Amino acid sequence: MDKIPNNRAWWLVLPVFLLVAFSALIPLMTVVNYSVQDIFGPGQAYFVGTEWFKEVLTDERLQDSLLRQFLFSSAVLLIQIPLGIGVALMMPKSGIKGSLCLILVAIPLLIPWNVVGTIWQIFARGDIGLFGWGINQLGVDYNYTGSTVDAWLTVLLMDVWHWTPLVALLCYSGLRAIPEAFYQAAEIDRASKWAVFRYIQLPRLKSVLIIAVLLRFMDSFMIYTEPFVLTGGGPGSSTTFLSQTLTTMAIGQFDLGRAAAFSLIYFLIVLLISWLFFTAITHADKEQ
Amino acid sequence: MKQARSKNVGITVFIILLLTPVYWLLNMSFKTNQEILGGLTMWPENFTLQNYVVIFTDPSWYNGYLNSMAYVTINVIITLLVALPAAYAFSRYKFLGDKHLFFWLLSNRMAPPAVFLLPFFQLYSSIGLFDTHIAVALAHCLFNVPLAVWILEGFMKGVPREYDEMAYIDGYSFPKFFVKVFLPMIRSGIGVTAFFAFMFSWVELLLARTLTSVDAQPIGAIMTRTIGASGIDWGVLAAAGVLTIIPGLLVIWFVRNHVAKGFALGRV
Numbered sequence: 001m002d003k004i005p006n007n008r009a010w011w012l013v014l015p016v017f018l019l020v021a022f023s024a025l026i027p028l029m030t031v032v033n034y035s036v037q038d039i040f041g042p043g044q045a046y047f048v049g050t051e052w053f054k055e056v057l058t059d060e061r062l063q064d065s066l067l068r069q070f071l072f073s074s075a076v077l078l079i080q081i082p083l084g085i086g087v088a089l090m091m092p093k094s095g096i097k098g099s100l101c102l103i104l105v106a107i108p109l110l111i112p113w114n115v116v117g118t119i120w121q122i123f124a125r126g127d128i129g130l131f132g133w134g135i136n137q138l139g140v141d142y143n144y145t146g147s148t149v150d151a152w153l154t155v156l157l158m159d160v161w162h163w164t165p166l167v168a169l170l171c172y173s174g175l176r177a178i179p180e181a182f183y184q185a186a187e188i189d190r191a192s193k194w195a196v197f198r199y200i201q202l203p204r205l206k207s208v209l210i211i212a213v214l215l216r217f218m219d220s221f222m223i224y225t226e227p228f229v230l231t232g233g234g235p236g237s238s239t240t241f242l243s244q245t246l247t248t249m250a251i252g253q254f255d256l257g258r259a260a261a262f263s264l265i266y267f268l269i270v271l272l273i274s275w276l277f278f279t280a281i282t283h284a285d286k287e288q
Numbered sequence: 289m290k291q292a293r294s295k296n297v298g299i300t301v302f303i304i305l306l307l308t309p310v311y312w313l314l315n316m317s318f319k320t321n322q323e324i325l326g327g328l329t330m331w332p333e334n335f336t337l338q339n340y341v342v343i344f345t346d347p348s349w350y351n352g353y354l355n356s357m358a359y360v361t362i363n364v365i366i367t368l369l370v371a372l373p374a375a376y377a378f379s380r381y382k383f384l385g386d387k388h389l390f391f392w393l394l395s396n397r398m399a400p401p402a403v404f405l406l407p408f409f410q411l412y413s414s415i416g417l418f419d420t421h422i423a424v425a426l427a428h429c430l431f432n433v434p435l436a437v438w439i440l441e442g443f444m445k446g447v448p449r450e451y452d453e454m455a456y457i458d459g460y461s462f463p464k465f466f467v468k469v470f471l472p473m474i475r476s477g478i479g480v481t482a483f484f485a486f487m488f489s490w491v492e493l494l495l496a497r498t499l500t501s502v503d504a505q506p507i508g509a510i511m512t513r514t515i516g517a518s519g520i521d522w523g524v525l526a527a528a529g530v531l532t533i534i535p536g537l538l539v540i541w542f543v544r545n546h547v548a549k550g551f552a553l554g555r556v
Contacts, residue, residue, distance in 0.1 A: 009381035012373040013389065016433055019370055023430045024396050027407030034406075090299040099544050103537075104303050106547075107310060110536025112491045114508040115529045122316060123309045128522065130312045133328050161309065222400040225493050243402040243494075250406045251498065263403040270398050 034260035052261035062262065064237070065245045066269075069221060072156070072241060076220040079160055081213060084167025085205070089197070091172050102172070105165045117229025120158040124230075144231065148238040151231050155239050158226055163219070167212045174208035175201060214274055221270055242266055310533070316526035324522045339527035352507035353531065355421065359496065359504065360489045362425035367432045367485045368478065375440035376466070380449065393434040401494050404430065409498055423499045424506070428489045435488070436481045443477025476546040483543045490536060507532060 038048045056062055087105070092098045108116070124144050126132040135142040144154040178201065186196045224243035227233065233240035246266060250259035316324055317339055318332040343349040377383070378390060408427050409418075417423040451473070455465040471478065493508040500506065511528050540547065 003380060003382040005383070006381040007383045009377040009383040009386075012377035013383075015370040016374040016393070016437060017389065019366075019426075019429055020393060020396060020433055023408075023426055024399070024404075027404045027411060030407035030410065031403065087299065087302055090295045090302070092296075092299070101299060101303065102547070103540055103544055105306065106540055107533070107537070108306060110487060110491070110533060110540060111310075111529075112493060112508050112532050114493045114511065115532050118511065118525060118529050119309045119313050122522065122526065123312050128316075128324055128328070130308065130328070161306065165306070218398050222402065224402060243400055246400075246402045247405060247494070250402075251409075256406070259406065263400075267399055267403050270400060271395065274398055 031260045031263050034256045035264055037257055039256045048257065052257045053265070056258060056261045056265060061237075062245060065240055065242055068238075068240070069242045072159075072223070073217055073220045075156055076159055076163070077213060077216055079156070080164045080167050080216055081209070083160070084164050084212065085171050085209075087164065087168040088171030088175055089201070091168070093176065102169070105168055108162050108165050109169075111162075113225035114229050116158065116162050117226045120154065120161075120226075121230050124154050146235060148235055151235055151239050155227050155230060158230060159220065159223070162226065163216060167216065170208045170212045171205055174205045178204050210278070214277055217277060218270060218274060221273075313526050313529050316522060317530045319523055321521065321523050336523075339523040340531075342524050343527055343531065349510065349528070352505060352510035355500070355504050356490065356496075356506045356508070357535070359421040359424040359428070359506070360486055362421055363428045363432060363489045364482050364485045366425060366429060367436045368482060370429075371433055371436035371440055371481070372471070372478075373466075375437045375444055376470070378437065378441045379444035380452070390437075393437060396434050397431050399430070401431075401492070405494065405498050408495060412499055418499065419501045419503050421504045424496045424504060425489075427495045427499055428492060432485045432488055436485055439481045439484065440474070440477055443474045443480075447473050476543075479543045480546050483539055483547060486539055487536065 035052055036047060036049060038046045038051075091101050091105070111119070123129045124132045126136050126143055132142060132144070142150050144150045182200050182204075183196070186200060191199070222243055223241055224247065227239050227241060228244055231239045233244050246259060246262055249255050249262065315330070315332060318335055318337070319329070320334055320336050320338065323329060323332065323334055378386065404427075412418050412423040412427070417426075447470070451469065452465065455469050460469065493506065496506040497509040500509065507528065511525060
């Protein structure tokens with residue numbers, strides 16, 4: 001549809017612009033302001049230039065949590081995207097069974113994030129949780145509050161449980177948009193199931209998959225509440241991800257300058273990687 | 289047929305695995321603490337509603353739900369009010385800086401909430417909105433408004449512009465056309481948008497907890513208080529968790545037929 005050039009349309013956009021500017025620009029400017037100052041108290045601030053940035057970039061604790069974050073996000077993408085596609089392929093196409101599946105699969109998405117943490121905190125405990133008890137019963141020594149590996153696996157499993165439904169629902173609605181004629185043509189050609197998936201379903205899913213990958217990357221990169229409730233970042237600092245490091249620094253230690261510099265670097269990393277993903281995928285799209 | 293059956297088995301197994309943790313929470317919420325700590329039982333042996341009674345009779349508990357509902361409702365209303373005209377403008381008109389504005393809006397969806405924590409805290413404290421519902425509602429607009437504009441724009445693009453023109457010829461003014469003719473046509477879009485705005489505001493805790501202390505404290509923050517002198521009150525904690533899932537279930541039930549389309553646009 002052709003759009004009419006009309007600058008008066010700004011009046012319609014103005015409320016959104018003002019609202020988002022109020023809740024995004026002002027805070028962002030505050031962060032930039034803090035990041036170049038050393039603040040001791042009200043009225044006692046000194047301009048320190050890029051000192052905080054240098055310090056943050058060489059801080060080992062932050063590098064560690066950045067590395068952990070990357071490991072976690074990669075694992076999340078590698079597991080959830082294929083699993084989500086698989087689930088979407090299995091969901092019934094329509095009718096009451098379709099609606100029912102849709103709602104049941106969506107349940108984890110509707111649970112507040114701290115409750116997701118609570119559910120797994122209970123579920124994975126060796127003494128009162130079905131999961132932890134079951135694993136222990138199988139003869140495996142499992143304790144997510146004591147062992148680093150177990151804590152990691154539990155956080156990862158929790159995230160898979162929590163967010164695979166989103167990937168599945170995105171793919172499911174992408175699949176439903178494929179016209180029936182495509183499948184009929186494939187049947188006439190006696191295409192194998194794999195061929196149908198590879199040459200009909202997968203290309204049609206591309207646009208929703210782009211969104212799924214981007215969303216899962218961004219959100220897993222910002223994860224805070226669930227691991228905070230489940231493990232509190234421990235044991236040690238083995239499940240302390242970037243957001244938690246930042247929150248501790250800003251609210252816990254009130255280390256304003258350092259936290260601000262860290263915030264900006266954090267935001268830039270998310271923007272940069274999202275942009276890289278996006279251009280890589282759309283570029284591959286054009287070449288085909 | 290064989291293939292269809294294996295698919296059915298697969299999806300059933302997946303859904304059962306998905307619901308097991310929820311079942312366990314529900315199971316625990318009907319048990320007494322002695323039973324919970326006494327050993328594993330698949331079904332509450334001494335079925336009790338005591339945990340729910342605690343929540344519904346203690347104002348410090350049920351106020352948490354009311355607070356959460358209050359800021360989520362305010363947020364959904366603000367989001368829809370500002371996003372509807374903006375989405376209309378983006379779907380119909382070309383104007384100075386429209387594309388840049390659109391991408392800037394969406395980039396806010398990518399900002400880690402932790403980044404905005406401290407500035408939000410200071411901003412809302414300095415204008416005297418700290419610990420109010422409106423502060424949390426405004427803070428959640430940061431990610432909900434861009435999302436709403438994006439979803440609504442997708443739905444509005446599907447309405448041919450001939451409708452707009454016909455309404456003008458019939459003598460409708462713009463506001464009258466917008467409310468009486470246009471909005472009813474994108475009902476399902478508005479429903480889906482409201483659902484997503486509700487959902488993302490309902491599940492968020494980091495900002496909601498930081499911007500409140502007593503009067504507007506969300507249920508998520510209150511739940512951490514079950515850790516008392518005698519250890520964690522598991523039964524009440526489980527019951528509180530169960531109650532947070534119900535509003536989401538109600539809302540998705542109403543939009544179940546439209547929500548697939550919202551996902552199909554890929555705009556979440």
